[in-house]
Amino acid sequence: MSSIVRMNASRQILDAFGGQFPAGQGRYIFVKPVSGNDGQSGATPQKAVKTLTQALVLATANQNDVVVMMAEGNSASATTDRQSTTLLWNKDQVHLVGINAGPFLGQRSRIAFTSDYATAAPLITWSANGCLVSGIEMYAGVANANPLGGLNLTGQRNRFRNCQIAGIGDATMDIAGAYSLKLAGAAENLFDECYIGLDTVTLGAAANSQILCASQATRNKFRKCIIATYTNHATNNNFLRAPSGSLDRWLEFEDCLFWNAIDSASTNLTQAMIAASDAGGTILLTGRTGVVGATDWNSTDSGNVRAVLGTVTAATYGLGVAVLR
Numbered sequence: 001m002s003s004i005v006r007m008n009a010s011r012q013i014l015d016a017f018g019g020q021f022p023a024g025q026g027r028y029i030f031v032k033p034v035s036g037n038d039g040q041s042g043a044t045p046q047k048a049v050k051t052l053t054q055a056l057v058l059a060t061a062n063q064n065d066v067v068v069m070m071a072e073g074n075s076a077s078a079t080t081d082r083q084s085t086t087l088l089w090n091k092d093q094v095h096l097v098g099i100n101a102g103p104f105l106g107q108r109s110r111i112a113f114t115s116d117y118a119t120a121a122p123l124i125t126w127s128a129n130g131c132l133v134s135g136i137e138m139y140a141g142v143a144n145a146n147p148l149g150g151l152n153l154t155g156q157r158n159r160f161r162n163c164q165i166a167g168i169g170d171a172t173m174d175i176a177g178a179y180s181l182k183l184a185g186a187a188e189n190l191f192d193e194c195y196i197g198l199d200t201v202t203l204g205a206a207a208n209s210q211i212l213c214a215s216q217a218t219r220n221k222f223r224k225c226i227i228a229t230y231t232n233h234a235t236n237n238n239f240l241r242a243p244s245g246s247l248d249r250w251l252e253f254e255d256c257l258f259w260n261a262i263d264s265a266s267t268n269l270t271q272a273m274i275a276a277s278d279a280g281g282t283i284l285l286t287g288r289t290g291v292v293g294a295t296d297w298n299s300t301d302s303g304n305v306r307a308v309l310g311t312v313t314a315a316t317y318g319l320g321v322a323v324l325r
Contacts, residue, residue: 026064029055033081033110034072045070052081052096052111061091061128069136071100071108080110080139087111087124092155094128098135104226105164105195107137118144122152122182123167134161140180141169141201149179149212153186164195168208171201178208183251185215190223197228199261203237209274210239213246216280221252228259230266239291240273240283247281247304254286260293269294275305282306 029042029049036042036050042058049055052067059065071079079100089096098109113123123140140150150167167173167180180197183189197210210227231237239258242251262268272294275283283298285307291297298305 026060026066029058029065029067031055031067031069031081032072033069034078050081052087056089056091056094059091059094062093064093064095066095066097069096069098069109071098071110074108076110076112079108080112082112082114083123084114084117085119086121089124089126089128089131092128093130095132096134096136097132098137100135102135102162104162104193105137107135107162107164109135110137110139112139113142113147115142117142118146120146120148122147122149124150125152125154126158127154129156129158131155131158132161133158133163135163137164138166139164139169140167141173143170143172145172145175147173148175148177149182151180152182152184153189154184155189156187157189159190159192160194161192162194163191166196166198167210168201168203169198171204174201174203174206174208176207177212178206179212180210182212182214183217183220185217186220187218189220191221191225193224194222195226195228196222197226197239199228199230199259199264199266201230202266203229203231203233205233205236207236207241209237209241211241213240213242213251213279215246216248217246217251218248218281219250221254222256223254225253225256226259227256228261229269230261230264231269232267234267234270238269238272238274239294240275242273242275242279242281242283242304244276244278245280246276247279247283250282250284252284252286253289256287256289258289258291258294260291262293266293271296271298273298273305277304279304284308 032048036048
């Protein structure tokens with residue numbers, strides 16, 4: 001690795017950890033999805049492994065190991081680790097950092113399905129706790145009706161920073177219960193400047209969502225995120241679903257934008273969210289959170305979607321409107 005590339009990688013790792021290298025007992029494990037070799041040690045970029053699965057085999061839990069996923073080009077074929085089975089990230093405090101240009105979406109350190117993926121399971125199940133994930137694109141798109149979604153998060157106290165989390169990436173995947181991100185009992189996780197969802201696949205009448213809550217998801221926070229969708233159905237494809245018993249305490253969206261591209265032919269949603277009155281927790285809208293392409297936040301007006309200025313019961317808080325002059 002040249003000195004310029006080495007300096008760029010060091011800066012991105014440094015930035016991912018808030019300006020400080022993760023000092024401690026951990027090691028770096030390098031992944032190159034095109035030119036790597038799983039028979040190598042992964043200890044340097046020159047000896048990078050090929051797959052995240054092998055990197056996780058080499059990593060040790062609770063040591064602050066850092067898996068470094070290096071882009072090798074701008075095309076999907078040059079940057080993607082493709083999964084034939086669900087990627088199970090199950091080791092606590094094993095971090096994942098992408099080395100790429102650092103865009104807001106379409107990061108060139110990428111995880112996706114193989115083209116023949118046909119299992120009723122998500123792209124990734126993240127059960128580990130205490131992990132930092134930075135600069136990674138997770139893209140679940142395949143021409144099959146079985147896969148459920150992108151990221152199924154069950155772990156606690158993880159931070160996802162500058163990641164794209166996209167499910168339902170093919171029209172065939174537009175099935176009931178599908179999602180981009182599922183919070184399944186996940187607790188105290190932070191999503192920071194992430195892009196969740198897609199606006200490139202038109203969703204139809206199947207009841208699904210970009211974010212799906214389940215199993216008493218507790219105290220999770222989204223900050224400066226965009227949650228995106230594109231649909232031809234006014235009621236069934238929502239940004240978020242929180243059915244009975246799916247929340248505990250609160251789920252917060254701070255300075256977030258819920259984006260439905262109604263000026264690019266998407267259908268306006270009757271409600272941005274479907275939150276049951278017995279969901280078990282409160283959905284908080286704070287800061288400059290707003291929605292474009294929905295008439296109401298939660299048309300059932302269950303009372304558990306709340307803004308800092310009061311209960312959201314109608315189109316009165318943070319709804320985008322056309323400005324004419």
